[in-house]
Each structure stands twice: as C-alpha cells, then as structure tokens.
Amino acid sequence: MNLSQARDALAAARRVAVLTGAGISAESGIPTFRDAQQGLWARFRPEDLASPDAYHRDPALVWEWYAGRYRDVMAATPNAGHDRLARLEREKGDGFFLATQNVDGLHARAGSGTLGGQLVELHGNLITARCEVCGQVEALPAPEGFTPPPVCSRCSGRMRPNIVWFGEFLPEDALEAASDAFAAADVALIIGTSGVVYPAAGLAFETLGRGGTVIEINPSETELTPHLSFSLRETASRGLAALNGG
Structure with a gap:
C-alpha cells in the first residue's frame, strides 16, 4: 500500500478506529x-x-x-494532531472510535468524544x-x-x-469497547505508540484479522511496523495531514 491508497482507504472507510500513544502529545510538550x-x-x-x-x-x-x-x-494545549482527529470524528460520526493510552486529557479538550464518535481513555x-x-x-x-x-x-x-497503575488491569468495559471497535473497523490508525504495551498493542491485530487496513503514524519503526498495511514515518500532526491530503 502507498500513501495515495492509504488516503483513499481512510476517505472511503465507514468505520475508523484510532489508537494513540505518547507521540501525539509530545507535540504539545507533554x-x-x-x-x-x-x-x-x-x-x-x-x-x-x-x-x-x-x-x-x-x-x-x-x-x-x-x-x-x-x-x-x-x-499544555491540544496540537494539530489532536485537532485533526477531532475533525475526522466529525466526518465519520458514530463510525469513529478513539482509544488513547495517554492520560493528559488533550483529546477530550480538542473535542474528541463529543462530535458523534466515542473516546476511551484506556489508562485513566x-x-x-x-x-x-x-x-x-x-x-x-x-x-x-x-x-x-x-x-x-x-x-x-x-x-x-x-x-491505571503498574500491576492494575485496564478497565474491562473500556478494553472491550476498544476490541470491538477495532475488530469492526474498515481502517485503523495507530499513532505515536511504540506497540510494546499490551493489551493495547494488540488492537491493530483485531483489525488485520478481520481484513481491515491498519495505518501507522510514527517517526520511528516499531514492533508493529512489519505487520501493518502502511506506515508513515512522520509526527502525528504531519502524518494525519498527509493522510488527509495536506
């Protein structure tokens, strides 16, 4: 898959699931x-x-x-990456699901979870x-x-x-909602996460296992990279801009 095909897949997708990690908040200085x-x-x-x-x-x-x-x-304040995901939620409506490993609340402050889709903060x-x-x-x-x-x-x-501290389990309802959303997604976006923290890192395979497309945005290669449909070696804001045509 190339960038043009990734753009087309995201534009055509009715159901989009997103997982974000620390990389998206780094641009806000977190x-x-x-x-x-x-x-x-x-x-x-x-x-x-x-x-x-x-x-x-x-x-x-x-x-x-x-x-x-x-x-x-x-x-801190939400950055362009947070804002672009809020815009994508507005476009996809109830077909949009965002799970974040971040605990900074910046997605919610950007409007995610209030624009027709769902936001789940896996780690609190x-x-x-x-x-x-x-x-x-x-x-x-x-x-x-x-x-x-x-x-x-x-x-x-x-x-x-x-x-959610070391030694504690993720909230069962949040993890179940994320698993269901990624399994049903036409396209999943994995943004700014190393792919080493499970069970969140396993969400990409829920989408792949059902024949969906998984697109990674990360400046560095991760453990997930070899398994995914397409990877953009960019920051969150630049990668999301590229996927939306600039």
Missing part, C-alpha cells in the same frame, strides 16, 4: 512518563510512583508526583481523581488551588489519582 522523571524525581523507579504498593506506602509522595504532572498537563486521566471508598470520579480543582489529596464530595473519602 513528556512521556519516564521523561517526566527528571530532577528530584530521577532517583525513583516508575514502580515507586505509579503502583498500588507505592501509594499504600507513601500516598503523599505519589500525590506530589501526580500534582506536578497535572500542572504540566493543564499548562490525570485531571480526575477516584474515591478510594465509593469509586466516585471527579475533576481535580484548578491547579493553582489544588492541595492533594482531594476529598470525595459524595462520601468524604480520600481520593487517589484516576490512573
């Missing part, structure tokens, strides 16, 4: 999880900051880490917290007024970051 472990945080292993054991051991430390990431995310969302007692999910206060930990408005319980 560092990856490990890139964010700089300065005072460089001495910590990921498991020391993002696991149930770490939170049980030192919830104040974990909340300090996530509060800093929350401030960084809220200072930095700008929300979840009650440890009753499970209520609430938006965090504005960064400048936020002092963790937040308290649940329903039961006054302590709230934890609404993130």
Whole structure:
C-alpha cells in the first residue's frame, strides 16, 4: 500500500478506529512518563510512583508526583494532531472510535468524544481523581488551588489519582469497547505508540484479522511496523495531514 491508497482507504472507510500513544502529545510538550522523571524525581523507579504498593506506602509522595504532572498537563494545549482527529470524528460520526493510552486529557479538550464518535481513555486521566471508598470520579480543582489529596464530595473519602497503575488491569468495559471497535473497523490508525504495551498493542491485530487496513503514524519503526498495511514515518500532526491530503 502507498500513501495515495492509504488516503483513499481512510476517505472511503465507514468505520475508523484510532489508537494513540505518547507521540501525539509530545507535540504539545507533554513528556512521556519516564521523561517526566527528571530532577528530584530521577532517583525513583516508575514502580515507586505509579503502583498500588507505592501509594499504600507513601500516598503523599505519589500525590506530589501526580500534582506536578497535572500542572504540566493543564499548562499544555491540544496540537494539530489532536485537532485533526477531532475533525475526522466529525466526518465519520458514530463510525469513529478513539482509544488513547495517554492520560493528559488533550483529546477530550480538542473535542474528541463529543462530535458523534466515542473516546476511551484506556489508562485513566490525570485531571480526575477516584474515591478510594465509593469509586466516585471527579475533576481535580484548578491547579493553582489544588492541595492533594482531594476529598470525595459524595462520601468524604480520600481520593487517589484516576490512573491505571503498574500491576492494575485496564478497565474491562473500556478494553472491550476498544476490541470491538477495532475488530469492526474498515481502517485503523495507530499513532505515536511504540506497540510494546499490551493489551493495547494488540488492537491493530483485531483489525488485520478481520481484513481491515491498519495505518501507522510514527517517526520511528516499531514492533508493529512489519505487520501493518502502511506506515508513515512522520509526527502525528504531519502524518494525519498527509493522510488527509495536506
């Protein structure tokens, strides 16, 4: 498949499923999880900051880490890649599905999930917290007024970051929805993800197994590249522009 054929396939597709990873948010200045472990945080292993054991051991430390990431995310804005996916959702309507591994909320802020299609945040969302007692999910206060930990408005319980941590399972309903959408997709787009984190990395094979087309957008070759229909060695925004004819 060449670029022209990939463009035609996307234009003709009635059902489009998209998976995005850290690469699409890099253009908004959002560092990856490990890139964010700089300065005072460089001495910590990921498991020391993002696991149930770490939170049980030192919830104040974990909340300090996530509060800093929350401030960084809220200072960022969606980029052209986020905007182009929102535009694609508007075009495809209820035939559009977007699953993201990112926790920065930038897809939602660009309008995804409100334009006829569906948005699923597989790993949670930095700008929300979840009650440890009753499970209520609430938006965090504005960064400048936020002092963790937040308290649940329903039961006054302590709230934890609404993130899927190491050692936790992805939400079953979100993963099932993504699996169904990729299995039904005429075209799937795999954007800015390394293809090494499962089960999300396996979604491309749901589409391929049903005879669909899978197009990758990534500046670097990934473990998925040899298996896919077509790959664009571009950033998310440039690759999506190329697929839409500029």
